Amino acid sequence: MRIGIDVGGTNTDAVLLDGDRVLATVKSPTTPEVTGGVVAAISAVLTGSGVPPGAVTAVMIGTTHFVNALVEGARLAPTAAVRLGLPAAASLPPMVDWPARLRAALSPADGEPAVYQCHGGHEYDGRPISPLDPEELRRTAADIAARGVRSVAISSIFSPVSADDELRAAEILAAELGPEIHLSLSHDIGRVGLLPRENATIVNAALRDLAVQIVEAFTRSLTEAGITAPLFLSQNDGTLMDVEHARRHPVATFASGPTNSMRGAAYLSGLTDCAVVDIGGTTADVGMLVGGFPREASGEAELAGVRTNFRIPDVLSLGIGGGSLVDLITPTVGPRSVGYQLTEKALVFGGDTLTATDLAVAAGRAEIGDPSHIAHLERTKVEAALAHIAERIAETVDRMRTSPGPIPVVAVGGGSVLVGDTLPGFPDVRRPDHYAVANAIGAAIAQVGGEVDRVFQIPEGHRDTVLAEAKAEAIAHAEKAGARPNSVTIVDVEEVPLAYLPGGATRIRVKAVGDLDLTRLEESRA
Amino acid sequence: MREIKPEQLEDMARGAGILGTGGGGDPYVGKLLAQQAMREHGPVTIVDINEVPADATVVAISGMGAPTVSLEKLPAGTEEVTALRALEKTLNRRATHLMPIEVGGLNSMVPFIAAAQTGLPLVDGDAMGRAFPEAQMVLPALIGVTVAPMAVADDKGNTLVLQTVSNLWTERLARTACVEMGCSVSCADTVMRGDQLAESLVPATLTLAENLGRAVREARTAHTDPVEAAADMLNGVRLLTGKVVDVQRRTSGGFARGDARLEGIGTDTNRTLELSFQNEHLLARRDGEIIATTPDLICVLDTDTGEPVTTENMRYGLRVTVLGVPCDPRWLTPGGIELAGPRYFGYETDHVSLPT
Structure with missing residues (x-):
């Protein structure tokens, strides 16, 4: 049994999985002090399912701590x-x-x-x-x-x-x-x-001291919750790293949030090729799943003004979420949002601000709060505003798609109640069970990966040999990282000959992933 | 004559990237190098072609090698001036002006490093009006100016001066030396007199690059269409707005070649465009028909941001707009077409005029 946890800026989500079955889920507020929120989330899923802590075989955590530290320029x-x-x-x-x-x-x-x-x-x-x-x-x-x-x-x-x-x-x-x-x-x-x-x-x-502290806080959380199973952290590409690796590579967690949402959406919907719309309180993030993995952005990623070159998922963000402010006259929705104050400010919670969530409740798409607070809203205007949201999300999905053929859209995240069963141009929109905690699911199901990315000299006629070597090396890396040997497959191969350079110098990138070898983990614990 | 300050290179580098037609290397590192040199030694003066005295000695400063290598093995910072001094020793006279060999990509920025370090003025113009991959593909060749004598310097301090019988030999020997020296070198070559510039350089291209980069940036800030702004500035024709749906690459003859297929979106829905590239984009077919060829410029821009997309960064799923931009008319003379027309690059077609 695995527990997946997503520690976001606002909420800490957790899920308990037994093989393919989701046994329990929880959404709880993130605490300023790391341990408390994680312990509370773990306890909630264990209590909710009646599973004893000793039955948990692994805990996977996705966290935004490190990227936030860089953005804030603090704790460095x-x-x-x-x-x-x-x-x-x-x-x-x-x-x-x-x-x-x-x-x-x-x-x-x-x-x-x-x-x-x-x-x-x-x-x-x-x-x-x-x-x-x-x-x-x-x-x-x-x-x-x-x-x-x-x-x-x-x-x-x-x-x-x-x-x-x-x-x-x-x-x-x-x-x-x-x-x-x-x-x-x-x-x-x-x-x-x-x-x-x-x-x-x-x-x-610069993050190494913080990494030691955070990993230590996560480990303590597990101990306090009575769990002795090993801990893993989610990486940018949707694969896992163990605690020892995480202490040394905190930077590898930077884009794990969107990756986990998309991987979770794939798992929950059973689709490997689709568009994913993850709607939170303030934004809707749209990405594409190709072969079960997020399509990656090209070029370099600038984080807090620093140019870096690790690969991150190609995600387009739109300022529409469950907390978005609504003007029914124009109609416009977002980009301003009540954010984490949704449960105080939204009309359905007795607040004084008309939010996108109120529209979803008024249209009967969700049962949240007290619908009597929104009974006065004019039905046609609510429908018009929701149509406006659907159009803008559909437009963003259309910009991300790479072929004109029909593609399914999977909506996840707490704010996904804003969209119905179809979007303009997309007749197949799915909101799978447990959609609100897709990111924690993504963490729980993560696999182990290995990568090779470097410049190879390819002598004339030896392309196949060199490619085979690179693949074998990627597979070996995945196994070393904890993948079950016969489960490892190559998921991506990219070859780019270097421009203006004779002599067969080619940059080859191979990525392999496999299932986490839980038996090996249990054996090593025994 | 005007002074260029480090911050002005931001716009110029963006514009130079667009004029690189997918090649020429990412100007980012070149810009950092030039800015660093200008902070250390002061701003660079650029002069119009008609401000250069007839008896001036003008030397082109450029980098040669693989852009991927130049992004990894950054220069020592001494290469350009080392090459220049070696060339001057051979000429037995000092350069009075420097010039860019190409305005497209990284090589628009490289001469600023040498100009800042030596205090020499830089000519506002270049020998291509775009980017091309080989040393002999320059307009001065059409009036008999040779690339050699050419001085080549690497990061380690090695220098080499080439005296050759033809521009093709210069290209061949320099390319071989470049590989041995570590695939990223600086060159000083194509020595000209001031009175030869008007006939053989494309004028005011540094200014064009700066204006182009500024137009794209300002359009972005004003939330208007940056690609439209670029097209207006260049008298460019929009060939297609679409998504990259396939990219095939192969290496042959020592150069990275490839094809990319785009499917139209918006008003271009149901149209396709195929791009053929060899470092630069060289040929475009729309719905099967050739509509643009080298030496005209085929510029691929990110549809949302107007940023140039290099051939190395062409990837499945990118949303781009392809512009056709007319080249300098001297490239369309028989001599120009022989140097850089589609047949030189192995495409069995004559030059085709851009659609209007």
């Missing part, structure tokens, strides 16, 4: 960035394209960013740019220590092709700075593209 540790590659890249030091506010937030007490450029790094084909200089790294370590910094990001040019220098530099820095030092290595974090990969690594390093 002073961080050093060490780049290997001189003389190359000297022109643009680490953090050169960061917003000043965040650069300051990561600087040690002396106020100057702790950035260092050293020798090392590789060419695109793995040849060294310059030899690593251990003495230079020892001097760098001494400076880092003197400035009181305890978390270090190491990036080396073309480390996705050869990670040797990052690993050797990490050994040297660890030997100099002691076992307490946090080291984040760029080849673990991102893909080709030095600045965005280095940026993601620095963000990760």
Whole structure:
């Protein structure tokens, strides 16, 4: 049995799954102090189902803590960035394209960013740019220590092709700075593209202290709830990482929210290719599921003004949600919303604000609060406003679709009562059971993944061999991450020959996923 | 003559990306490099072609290599000036002005690095009016200006000066050296006298790039159509607004080639457009009929934001608008077509005029 939990800014949702069956669900307010809300959610699903804590085999948590910390520029540790590659890249030091506010937030007490450029790094084909200089790294370590910094990001040019220098530099820095030092290595974090990969690594390093605290708080929550089963965190691509990995890679949780909603929608509806509309209190987020996984956005992702290059789901957001303010005359809905104050402000809850939720109740689409408060609303105007919502959501889905053929639409999230059984141009709209907690379901059903993304040299006529190697490597990564060996399949292969570059250099990305090996987990616990 | 400050490069880089017709590399890192150099050494002066004295020595500064590599192995920052000094030593005279070889993509920004570091003025114009993949594809070649002597410098400090018998040899030797040097090098070449510029450069293209980038940004802020703003600025024709539904890639002859298929949306519903690209977009077929070819510009823009979409970033599901933009008329002369017409790139078709 698995428990899936989604810790959002407003609500903490939890579900208890037994194989394919949803045994219990709960939506409870997120608490400022992490543990309380999680314990309450776990207790609620266990009590609701009568399942003893000992029967739970795994707990999966999706969290927005880390991305919020970056957005707020708070709870970030002073961080050093060490780049290997001189003389190359000297022109643009680490953090050169960061917003000043965040650069300051990561600087040690002396106020100057702790950035260092050293020798090392590789060419695109793995040849060294310059030899690593251990003495230079020892001097760098001494400076880092003197400035009181305890978390270090190491990036080396073309480390996705050869990670040797990052690993050797990490050994040297660890030997100099002691076992307490946090080291984040760029080849673990991102893909080709030095600045965005280095940026993601620095963000990760800055979150390492917080990651230790949050993971510890989650672990304590499980203990308090009487659960001894292992804990996993959701990653951006919808796969899981264990606690040890999560402590070292907090940045991998950044886009897990929308991913979990979409994966949960796929599971609940039984569809693998469809549009997903996740309607919350303030926004409707529209994404596409392709083969059971969210379609990913192209290019780089800017987070709080920092350019990074991990893949995140392609999601279009629309300012319409359950708490959206409604003007019946025009009619307009959103983008302003009462947000988390829905249960105080909405008319059905005895408040004084007409919200989208009131429309859904007035039209008989939902039974929420007290319908007598909205009896005075003119029926034709309510219908017109709901038609307006349907049109705008349909328009957004249409922009996301990639073929003119009919596609089903799955509506999830607490605000999905706003849409009916059809949308203009989309005759098949489904709102599956447990739609309000799709994100927690997405966390609970997550699989384990492995990825390869780097530049390969493909000799003439050897494309198949190289591709097979890359696939085998991705599968091995998935198994190492805890996937049951015979369950691993390749879900994505992408080959992009490098432009303006003769000689068969090709960037290959392969992603493999498999089911979490719960038996192996139980054996290892026994 | 006017001064360019670091913040003006934002608009210029956006416009240069559009003029790159899907190639030329993402100007983002080039812009950061140029801005960093300008903060350190001061602003750059750009001059109109007619402000350059007849006896001036004008040198083109550019980068060569794979854009993917240049996004990973960032330059040392010394490459451009090292190449320039090596070339000057061969010429036995100093450059008085610098110029961009192409306005499309990364190479619109690279000369700003050298101009900031040396204090030399930069000519507002370029040798293509767009981006092309090979060194010999420049308008000055039509009046007999050679690319060589060409100096090449890498991040490690290696330099090389090429003296060749033809532009094709220059391209071939430089490309080979570039790969050995790590696939991202800087070049100083295509030496011209001031009085040759009017005949062989596309004028005021840096200003065009800046105006284009500004128009797109302002349209976005005003919530009007940024693609329309770009089309107006370029006298471009909207070929199709649609979604990318298929992308096929292959490597042949050392270059990344591919095709993308778009299905129309909105007023273009039920139409299709096929794009053929080799680093840049070179050919467009609408509903099976060829409607645009190199050397005209085929610009692919994100329909919502007006941001350029590079051939490397063409992906299933992107919502884009394709614009056809007329090239400089000198490209349509027999010599120009021979250098950069569709047949040079292996497409069995003559140049086709853009629809009106």
